[in-house]
Amino acid sequence: MPKLELIHRKPVGTPNGPPILLVHGAWVGAWCWEYGFIDKLTELGWEVYALSLRGHGKSEGRTNSAGRASGTTLTTSALS
Numbered sequence: 001m002p003k004l005e006l007i008h009r010k011p012v013g014t015p016n017g018p019p020i021l022l023v024h025g026a027w028v029g030a031w032c033w034e035y036g037f038i039d040k041l042t043e044l045g046w047e048v049y050a051l052s053l054r055g056h057g058k059s060e061g062r063t064n065s066a067g068r069a070s071g072t073t074l075t076t077s078a079l080s
Contacts, residue, residue: 002061005030005052009042016045024050029057 007030020041022033029052041048052059
């Protein structure tokens with residue numbers, strides 16, 4: 001099973017609530033959230049996870065329309 005890139009940051013201070021999962025759009029990866037979003041959310045007390053879907057960013061593998069369903073399984077595995 002391909003490994004997914006996962007960026008994880010703990011909150012500054014007491015957590016505000018459940019963690020936030022950031023998922024990118026087309027043609028980018030988890031890195032797109034590092035430009036202001038992740039730092040701001042952790043400063044506000046949120047634990048943040050950002051992942052790159054299969055074939056994006058530093059994640060392994062390639063994707064096509066038939067492979068999207070297995071992407072849910074990969075995402076769940078990356079967060080476990």
